[in-house]
Amino acid sequence: MxxxxxxxxxxxxxxxxxxxxxxxxxxxxxxxxxxxxxxxxxxxxxxxxxxxxxxxxxxxxxxxxxxxxxxxxxxxxxxxxxxxxxxxxxxxxxxxxxxxxxxxxxxxxxxxxxxxxxxxxxxxxxxxxxxxxxxGVEPINAVGTNFDPAQHEAVMRVEDVSQPDGMIIEELQKGYRINGRVIRPSMVKVVGN
Incomplete structure (x- = not known):
């Protein structure tokens, strides 16, 4: 066993x-x-x-x-x-x-x-x-138009009751633009009542 x-x-x-x-x-x-x-x-x-x-x-x-x-x-x-x-x-x-x-x-x-x-x-x-x-150069018309800061430079302001406010009454230096673009703004006298 x-x-x-x-x-x-x-x-x-x-x-x-x-x-x-x-x-x-x-x-x-x-x-x-x-x-x-x-x-x-x-x-x-x-x-x-x-x-x-x-x-x-x-x-x-x-x-x-x-x-x-x-x-x-x-x-x-x-x-x-x-x-x-x-x-x-x-x-x-x-x-x-x-x-x-x-x-x-x-x-x-x-x-x-x-x-x-x-x-x-x-x-x-x-x-x-x-x-x-x-x-393409053209002068900017100023006298007899309303003041536009894009085209005009106000150097004098006068009071004139016979003219509307903002009217340009005198151009001191002519401004010019070329092909619609301002190259020199007009120096102007503006009515300011």
Missing amino acids: ADKEQEQVQAEVNQENMQTETDSTETAASDNQEACFNLEDVNQFVTALAEKSRLLDEMTDRYKRLQADFDNFRRRTRQEKEELSAVVAERIISELLPVVDNFERALGSAATDVNNLSTGVQMIFRQLNSVLSKL
Whole structure:
């Protein structure tokens, strides 16, 4: 009987050992599987990080190109503005040079005849006004109109019961606008009752 008991104990020990080995194998397999999953996760993260890095580099290059394009646009615009200003100045000067020529002629004839000087200056004044009109410059009408602070500058105020309040009765310096925009307001005397 002792042999049977011994065999039974041995069988139980063997069974426990087998169970322990099975548990160890399953645990090792489970750990390996987790390690595999972790390695796969790491590979996915590395791939995603590489893609994000590539996108960042691409966007940085696009930003740098856009910045360079904008700097070039700004430089080109400044050059075009300077060239346009030069063209406008040339046009104005070329329009005014005949007026200067006529002033020189008038001053040359002033020594011989004063009446011719007066006539010449009047003709030059008309010519200058014509040039200014061609360039879009027009005088601002002031006398007999109501005061408008956008077009007039009141430098004197007088009381006159025969005139309505705010009426301009005298222009001390003519104002001008170019293409509808005031470049110099009229200096005026206004009625203020």
